[in-house]
Amino acid sequence: MRIKSEAKRQSIINAASVVFGSTGFEGSSMSDICNEAGCSRGTLYSYFASKEELFLEVMILGSQASIDAISAALDPAASNIEEALAQFGCRLLALIYSPEFLALRRLAMAEATRSEFGQLFYTRGRKKGDVMIADFLRQAAAAGKLRAEDPDLQAVQLVGLLESELSEMLFSANPQPLEPARIERVVANAIRVFMSAYGPSQTPTSPPDTRATIQK
Structure with a gap:
């Protein structure tokens, strides 16, 4: 079972902020965010179900x-x-x-x-x-x-x-x-x-x- 942590969640948000800030929402992909965060797609989706959800979290x-x-x-x-x-x-x-x-x-x-x-x-x-x-x-x-x-x-x-x-x-x-x-x-x-x-x-x-x- 994949164990979630607040530190990992925040690292994903930080990575998403960098990716969205450089290429915008439409130009970004979950793969780009995975690469920036240094995590697998499975890990990423265990924290955020979609790119839209992650984008909103970055904004908020x-x-x-x-x-x-x-x-x-x-x-x-x-x-x-x-x-x-x-x-x-x-x-x-x-x-x-x-x-x-x-x-x-x-x-x-x-x-x-x-x-x-x-x-x-x-x-x-x-x-x-x-x-x-x-x-x-x-x-x-x-x-x-x-x-x-x-x-x-x-x-x-x-x-x-x-x-x-x-x-x-x-x-x-x-x-x-x-x-x-x-x-x-x-x-x-x-x-x-x-x-x-x-x-x-x-x-x-x-x-x-x-x-x-x-x-x-």
Whole structure:
């Protein structure tokens, strides 16, 4: 009887990530993955019943890294909301615009038009991250650090602002890791725009009474 182990399962996933990243889903075969992992087809199929199942696992585990980074960076107890958002933004962009994660994102986008992988990747990955961000923004608004608006919309807009200057990297054939200084500039620009829209409202002062005095 073939004994399964978590270490072997992970080695197969790592090998599949390399193969899918270099040749795409359609261009990859289970034999290619076997060769990369150094295992037999029987061993491979004892862990994953199909290439589709293995591909989805690679996608989900890749997105989990993003979720973990979001969870670690969002601190509801932070006194300075701008600093908390900047820390979050820098960690997020360093991860999702790394060459390895960009390769996973491109794979998910390519498969979205041919199968349900794209939707599953979003539902089990990006969507969970958006929920975490929205919860953080909701707590920040309750503490008076942000203006109370729709936190789900705010979360989507925040990530959109953070990615707005880097989206062309998704289409680069050989993306290079971002320099920390560039990440900081991009994040600072995004947070400035976000806070201008959703920063805590100032209590308006009553305008002076400029009505003309009624002459008797």
